[in-house]
Each structure stands twice: as C-alpha cells, then as structure tokens.
Amino acid sequence: MADFKELDPVLHQSLRLAVMSLLASVESAEFVYLKEQTKATAGNLSIQLDRLKEAGYIQIVKDFNGKKPRTTCSITASGKNALEAYVDALKTYLNL
Amino acid sequence: MADFKELDPVLHQSLRLAVMSLLASVESAEFVYLKEQTKATAGNLSIQLDRLKEAGYIQIVKDFNGKKPRTTCSITASGKNALEAYVDALKTYLNL
DNA sequence: GTAAACAAGTTTATGATATAAACCATATTT
DNA sequence: AAATATGGTTTATATCATAAACTTGTTTAC
Numbered sequence A, B: 001m002a003d004f005k006e007l008d009p010v011l012h013q014s015l016r017l018a019v020m021s022l023l024a025s026v027e028s029a030e031f032v033y034l035k036e037q038t039k040a041t042a043g044n045l046s047i048q049l050d051r052l053k054e055a056g057y058i059q060i061v062k063d064f065n066g067k068k069p070r071t072t073c074s075i076t077a078s079g080k081n082a083l084e085a086y087v088d089a090l091k092t093y094l095n096l
Numbered sequence C: 001g002t003a004a005a006c007a008a009g010t011t012t013a014t015g016a017t018a019t020a021a022a023c024c025a026t027a028t029t030t
Numbered sequence D: 001a002a003a004t005a006t007g008g009t010t011t012a013t014a015t016c017a018t019a020a021a022c023t024t025g026t027t028t029a030c
Helices: A014-024 A030-039 A042-054 A077-093 B016-025 B031-038 B043-053 B077-093
Strands: A059-063 A069-073 B060-065 B068-075
Touching: A014 A042, A014 A059, A014 A069, A014 A077, A014 B077, A030 A042, A030 A069, A042 A059, A042 A069, A059 A077, A059 B016, A069 A077, A077 B016, B016 B031, B016 B043, B016 B060, B016 B068, B016 B077, B031 B043, B031 B068, B068 B077
Parallel strands: none
Antiparallel strands: A059 A069, B060 B068
C-alpha cells in the first residue's frame, strides 16, 4: 500500500541533495563554502550546481570579490518546495 | 557541520529502495508481488533484484508454484543493517 | 491439435548520469 | 619570470537505469 511516489531525480543525488540541504538553511552560500562542506571536487560541484540551476531550484550569481571570481548560490522558492516534496516522498519509502 | 555521509549507492535508487522497504516488513515476497507494488517493469525489477542480491542485501529463491516459475525474495541481516545505515545517513542530509 | 495469447522472467541496447581528470584565466609568491 | 594558488569550467569515460525485445513454458480458442 505504500504507494511509492516518484523521487525527484534532480534531488535524488547525494551532492545535489547536500547542496540543497545546506542552502535550505542559509540566505546564500559561496561555491568555495559549498565545496568545503560537501568535500566535493570543484568539477563535480560545478556541474551539479548547473543542474540545480537548470531545474530552477537555485539561483547563481557571479561577481568578483576584489580580484577573485565569486559564485554565490541561493535556493529559490521552487527549490524549497521541491525539497519538501522530496522529503515527503522519501517518507513513503522509509517509515519516518 | 552536517558531515554528509556517503549514501550507499546500492540503496540510493528508487526501485531498489522501494523493494528493500517492502522486504523490510515481511518475511518474504514474490517477484510478481514486488512488481505490482512498485509498478516497475519486469525487466527493470529483474535487474535491480540481481543487484540487491549481488550486494548481499536480499536472498532469492526460485522454484515452481505448480507449473509456474516463482521467484521469492527476502531481506538478509546485512540488508537490514544497510537499510538502517542508509536511513541514518539520509537524516544528516535532511533534518529529520 | 495447433495457433494465438498469456505468464514469469531474462537479456540486450541505448541514452542519461556521475565523476575524475584535464584544462583555463588570473593572481600571488619565490 | 617560473612556479604555485585560486576559482572555477570542460571533456572523457565508465557506470547505470530503463525500455524493448526475447525466452521458456502454459493455457485458451478455434
């Protein structure tokens, strides 16, 4: 009877989920910070941030901090909703 | 701070997770039953059951029910442990 | 009694994904 | 002026997920 809901494939990936989890509780976070927290490689993080952006789950703003490039990410309303839905769906799989 | 643990790649897939979830709460279940409950195609289910078996998370017994082939699956102790560990790991991603 | 349809799976082929490794541009240090 | 560091992006490959086709045998319809 569990009626397994579809798990959003964008969120059902560990690095993207970790990023979303981090972004859910802050105003915004920089690439370097996300990289440290998730222990991801820069390449992988770069790609997964792109996918989250393509999905409309995060916003990415690029500017310069002095002379250094800076990539700042923040979760969107749509991203928050998707994350909540994902958690709900997961609950039907596990008994949480 | 969250310290994102590795998510067991065998369990971090919806059909396999659904199967494990179903098997966790029953003595055993047949292929056909799992197929109905998960709404998976037979081919996909066949392959994912193999992978769960390869991982040592389930046992598969094949026999005949009258004249029909029957495939019966049950979770192993190792599978139960892995599922618990997976759920724990997920909790560090989401705040459950 | 044989052709067609059904049941229970398995195998194959391909398209999508994840990730490491290589690369680029600029800045700083030696 | 090399070498190293910073902040990323691009590319190449190996793995994975899944649909579609196939297999083996059984039941039903003609």
